Amino acid sequence: MDFGLGTPRATAFDAAVAALRTWQSDDAPMQLHPGDLGWYRRFGAETAAADVRTWSRDGRILAVGLLDGPDLLRVTTAPEARDDQALARRIAADLADPERGVLPAGSASVEAPAGTLHEVLGEEGWAAGEPWTPLQRDLTDPVEDAGVRIEVAGPGLAEERAAVHRAAFEGSKFSAEHWLAMAAGTAYADARCLLAYDDAGNAVAAVTVWAAGPGRPGLIEPMGVHEDHRGRGYGKAICVAGADALRGLGSSSAIVCTPSSLTGAVATYASAGFRPLPERLDRCRE
Structure with a gap:
């Protein structure tokens, strides 16, 4: 062969x-x-x-x-x-x-x-x-309302989207230029970037979701909550919104995988209707 x-x-x-x-x-x-x-x-x-x-x-x-x-x-x-x-x-x-x-x-x-x-x-x-924990949410049935204002982030919101990401992930250098480069790729034709806002109009959480075609699982990658707005349910809200966006794109399910050590992330996805699947392990070479 x-x-x-x-x-x-x-x-x-x-x-x-x-x-x-x-x-x-x-x-x-x-x-x-x-x-x-x-x-x-x-x-x-x-x-x-x-x-x-x-x-x-x-x-x-x-x-x-x-x-x-x-x-x-x-x-x-x-x-x-x-x-x-x-x-x-x-x-x-x-x-x-x-x-x-x-x-x-x-x-x-x-x-x-x-x-x-x-x-x-x-x-x-x-x-x-x-060890990593995969999670999956079936999208056969309609998804409940996220309970917060959700906006689809296009080029005009690229900087705001990037700012939320930087505030969610310590050390991140994600920028509007990075967002534009990502959105220019062919994979983004089946993707959506979402922002969640609080009652004061602050962008508090963000998610990017990627479909793989009708009847196939769609991916959440990445999801983050602004460090100044954690503990208020915005992580659950943006995950629900992401699942709804994937259902609208024809996805059969929404999937995500996170390090098992991030127990807070696992709990957030579970609160948004994602079912934990058996853990998986990387392979490593010393």
Whole structure:
């Protein structure tokens, strides 16, 4: 079997997004989503394309990875390749060889859904890493009102959207320019950015949601509450609003994954009707 490892550029990046769309289903393990690539595009088209890896056979993409930081690869495989031992071992070999340009030598982490690749990495000496909690909300029925004013953030609200994000995530440098770069990507055609406001007109929380097409799960990435407005139910409200937006885009469910150590985040999603799923573990190499 011949596997081609590629570093997508331009249209190839969009091909990876398109492949990920078709791989999403409610009965699949939590995995890399087109919205993950869409959110990463905030760093610009060239950077985003340079940090995506694909594995192909006979011209067809069978695995997509996102180098989400210098030593973290988030990777998933096509449904028909989930139990493909040859593909899993090829990916594991590429991860072990820094000359392949997937991961550097030394300590690194891999986020992969449960399945053959995860098992092969364990056999190759990758230890169990950080636990994450996936959560899912079914969108068959209408979503309740969020209870606060919600606005869809377009270019005119990009700076306000960015300011809420910076106030929600310590150390973030997210800017209006980042938002515009993200919104210019093909993945954003199936996305919405929402802002929640308090009674005084202050933007207090934000969420970006990414659909993958009708009848497929949509992703929340990211969600945050302004540090000055926490503990007042705005996290629940913006999650409910995000679920409603995804239902409007045709999504079958809303999904999100957060570190299990962030118990407050897990509780917020649960309060908004998201059901915790079994924990998943990264694989790590010292």
